[in-house]
Amino acid sequence: MEAKSSNRCSFWLPKKKRSCANTRIESSMFCGNHSQRLEGQWIPCPIDPSHSVLQENLEWHVKRCPLLKQTVELSGQRFYQKGINAGNDEEEEKMGSCSLVTSEMKRNLLYSMSVSKFHQLIKKIEDVHGGICKDIEDSYLSPEACNIWFNKEIDRKLPFQEKHVLQQGSILGNLEEIGVLKRCNINVECCESDLEEKDDNTAPAVVEFGAGRGYLTQMLADCYGIKKVYLVERKSYKLKADRSLRQKESLVLERMRIDIEDLNLNAVESLHGVPYVAVGKHLCGPATDLSLRCCLSRQDGESPVLRGLAIATCCHHLSQWKSYINKEYILSLGISKDEFHIMTSFTSWAVDDDHGSKLPGVDDIDLLDSK
Incomplete structure (x- = not known):
């Protein structure tokens, strides 16, 4: 039990009054969500800015982003017209x-x-x-x-x-x-x-x-x-x-x-x-x-x-x-x-x-x- 808890992220969640249950990253006390993100290290995904990726992994990620296939398929649809309802x-x-x-x-x-x-x-x-x-x-x-x-x-x-x-x-x-x-x-x-x-x-x-x-x-x-x-x-x-x-x-x-x-x-x-x-x-x-x-x-x-x-x-x-x-x-x-x-x-x-x-x-x- 003690060994299992030692692999857990040490980030404290005040609202839940417990530590994060995710597995920590090697050589870090925290998981990927709570490890310190150095300035410039993480950047928004150019395909879907709702999530971020490591700058060093950007080229690999862009080819495999889950939204990529959907974006390609959507761009071929006749009813798709970027920003048509956004104002002019x-x-x-x-x-x-x-x-x-x-x-x-x-x-x-x-x-x-x-x-x-x-x-x-x-x-x-x-x-x-x-x-x-x-x-x-x-x-x-x-x-x-x-x-x-x-x-x-x-x-x-x-x-x-x-x-x-x-x-x-x-x-x-x-x-x-x-x-x-x-x-x-x-x-x-x-x-x-x-x-x-x-x-x-x-x-x-x-x-x-x-x-x-x-x-x-x-x-x-x-x-x-x-x-x-x-x-x-x-x-x-x-x-x-x-x-x-x-x-x-x-x-x-x-x-x-x-x-x-x-x-x-x-x-x-x-x-x-x-x-x-x-x-x-x-x-x-x-x-x-x-x-x-x-x-x-x-x-x-x-x-x-x-x-x-x-x-x-x-x-x-x-x-x-x-x-x-x-x-x-x-x-x-x-x-x-x-x-x-x-x-x-x-x-x-x-x-x-x-x-x-x-x-x-x-x-x-x-x-x-x-x-």
Whole structure:
């Protein structure tokens, strides 16, 4: 037991209150994750910057990076167009620089504000919100069409979490409420969209952005007779809904492993001229804007026909001025680019139990006295 523990990494994990369980590197007290990384020794992988490699191993790694094969395959797809939904040069000229702003840069913008400027911004946000959001109401729906999911009358092999099922049901219920979806009769194979032509009895196709494992689309297929499905997701997941969806008779499924920023939906051949509904649950930060750009890009006679769209947003603190789709509107409200980024930083406070302590040199009483 003692010999076994001596091979373990000595790095202490304060949150877990124990040492790291990984095996240490020879001639070091720590594992590869916790050994000291000398400046310049580790560099971001040029294919996938989300991980780093030793500079001396770079040439070897580039030939074997797991993302290399996917990148090569993706570059050959017609619907791949690097940065097509990221914004354009014309926007940058009119609205100012659109470079990526990190969370640390956003916090620095906030901390550099004087207390009076801080309160001016808060008042501006409250005034704008009061003027444009007074007519917005919550619309939480539980459509009858989704009862087989609400009542757990589904295949036991499908994962069931009540919170997610209720959220997904409300998204679909609101689409039904505005007439984009129409519930199926039990004996009818296909649903009919109120927005489609009378002689077309097929349901619209579904494009799910940030699809993850695809269970929002699974509910759509189960409850609304959807027959054509496109799942857009840049990551790889286990336990996907794909296997269950492919078992449905006459359902056509296409999963596109691609970043939404690079997806040219007009170039997806099987979607040409097809009416579709776009959905997304938990599209983090700029992914919402990228999805909107993707759906609202210039269209021609062969382009897919957008019937409706429903997106549940999240992670607003990750939003970027670069990809934000309605810069002119924000500027018309008197909110600058820097104030936009500070506002996005504010949104993280909803899940931060002690954000006030991070304001340098400013006590709560100082903020109260300055009002």
